[in-house]
Amino acid sequence: MLHEFWHNFTHNLFKPLLLFFYFGFLIPILKVRFEFPQVIYQALTMYLLIAIGWHGGEQLAAIKPPNIGAIAGFLVLGFVLNFLIGALTYMALSWRSAMRRVDRATFAGYYGSDSAGTFATCVAVLASLGIAFNAYMPVMLAVMEIPGCLVALYLVARLRNRGMDPAGNMPDEPGYIPPAAVGAGPGTAARPAHGQTLASEHKRQIGLKKGEYPERQRRKGDGTSQPVSKAALIKEVLLTPGLCLLVGAIVVGFVSGLQGQKVIHDHDTFFVSAFQGALCLFLLEMGMAASRKLKDLRSAGLGFIFFGLLAPNVFAALGIIVAHGYAFYTHTEFRPGTYVLFAVLCASASYIAVPALQRLAIPEASPTLPLAASLGLTFSYNVTIGIPLYIEIARLASWWGL
Numbered sequence: 001m002l003h004e005f006w007h008n009f010t011h012n013l014f015k016p017l018l019l020f021f022y023f024g025f026l027i028p029i030l031k032v033r034f035e036f037p038q039v040i041y042q043a044l045t046m047y048l049l050i051a052i053g054w055h056g057g058e059q060l061a062a063i064k065p066p067n068i069g070a071i072a073g074f075l076v077l078g079f080v081l082n083f084l085i086g087a088l089t090y091m092a093l094s095w096r097s098a099m100r101r102v103d104r105a106t107f108a109g110y111y112g113s114d115s116a117g118t119f120a121t122c123v124a125v126l127a128s129l130g131i132a133f134n135a136y137m138p139v140m141l142a143v144m145e146i147p148g149c150l151v152a153l154y155l156v157a158r159l160r161n162r163g164m165d166p167a168g169n170m171p172d173e174p175g176y177i178p179p180a181a182v183g184a185g186p187g188t189a190a191r192p193a194h195g196q197t198l199a200s201e202h203k204r205q206i207g208l209k210k211g212e213y214p215e216r217q218r219r220k221g222d223g224t225s226q227p228v229s230k231a232a233l234i235k236e237v238l239l240t241p242g243l244c245l246l247v248g249a250i251v252v253g254f255v256s257g258l259q260g261q262k263v264i265h266d267h268d269t270f271f272v273s274a275f276q277g278a279l280c281l282f283l284l285e286m287g288m289a290a291s292r293k294l295k296d297l298r299s300a301g302l303g304f305i306f307f308g309l310l311a312p313n314v315f316a317a318l319g320i321i322v323a324h325g326y327a328f329y330t331h332t333e334f335r336p337g338t339y340v341l342f343a344v345l346c347a348s349a350s351y352i353a354v355p356a357l358q359r360l361a362i363p364e365a366s367p368t369l370p371l372a373a374s375l376g377l378t379f380s381y382n383v384t385i386g387i388p389l390y391i392e393i394a395r396l397a398s399w400w401g402l
Contacts, residue, residue: 005392008392009389015125016276017124023284024284026287027287041285047274048117048275049249051272053249053252054271055272056137056253057249057250057252057253057256058257060139061257061258070332073330078345081144082345085111085315085318087151098301100169101164101170101173102156102159105151105159105365109350110349110354110370111148112151113147113148113354114141114345114346114348120282121382123341125387126340126341131335131336133336133341137338137341140345142243142247145243145353146238148350149237149354150237153237153361153362156361164364168365240353240357289375293372294377296369297377309377309378309381311347316343316346316389319345320339320390339394340391344387
């Protein structure tokens with residue numbers, strides 16, 4: 001069993017998709033003067049989200065009504081589990097006294113969400129191995145993206161209510177600015193724009209009128225602040241471009257599937273035939289981005305880097321155990337790939353939705369460190385070592401009768 005595990009694991013490490021990621025990772029290291037066009041990256045992201053959603057919607061159309069209850073329960077379980085993962089991330093990072101609480105809260109949001117890029121890579125790897133998964137997993141991708149946003153907003157709201165200053169420091173943290181000092185009057189320096197180094201994140205200061213501590217605030221072009229409305233926050237959480245594209249494509253695929261094979265065959269060929277090639281280009285660019293983000297981790301410390309590499313394994317194993325437990329107690333039959341995809345959704349961290357929310361609603365937090373961890377560490381680990389490892393863990397769990 002162990003020999004087969006090792007053979008399968010090492011074999012899956014060198015799939016063409018992952019080789020493109022390795023290739024992209026080396027480009028900045030070798031200082032090759034190549035820049036991936038941003039407009040092409042955006043087009044590839046749109047394509048992958050639509051392709052995943054469309055195909056998932058078509059498969060959803062074939063689901064029988066008696067199975068809807070079990071599916072809905074599993075979707076709710078995924079939402080709750082990712083919310084719990086966000087809370088666990090905040091508590092785990094609390095052991096690092098050097099990290100500010102607002103940054104821990106932001107990290108909790110990143111890891112309480114998921115990654116469409118990691119999901120797409122896993123779908124392609126499963127397809128290459130002939131491992132089937134249940135049709136509703138793209139819906140699970142959309143559902144499990146939301147908890148991280150809610151976790152981050154909740155934790156940061158608590159910190160603000162407990163006296164966090166406008167620069168993001170708590171009363172017992174270095175650099176804290178008391179309310180009287182913040183409202184020192186005309187001439188107080190405004191907080192500079194987010195710096196390019198992590199050290200500068202702990203030295204930011206803001207000039208505000210005395211007593212002004214809005215529950216949520218964002219920066220305007222002139223350096224002042226303005227409240228962020230609840231409607232804007234709801235829009236940012238539920239109407240992010242990626243989530244809208246995914247959900248919209250699921251609806252299109254579902255309606256197409258209800259109309260029969262003739263409609264499906266005539267209209268979705270492009271989103272099937274070119275998927276692997278588009279994903280290879282996407283991973284090439286993501287490899288380059290991940291490699292460049294690693295430099296932002298120089299001042300983070302080994303303990304933080306260890307968390308970024310260990311957390312995906314812990315959360316993935318938790319996902320597999322929870323999925324097996326749900327299948328056992330509800331007598332639901334999951335396809336083998338479902339356990340792997342659920343593990344990936346639990347193990348991945350956001351690098352699109354939550355950063356967009358952070359810019360709007362949590363300007364006090366570091367904009368560099370969480371993105372460096374989610375993209376440079378967790379994404380890189382998941383699409384190289386993680387996915388092959390989770391496939392083998394899911395196989396072992398099935399053999400052991402979990």
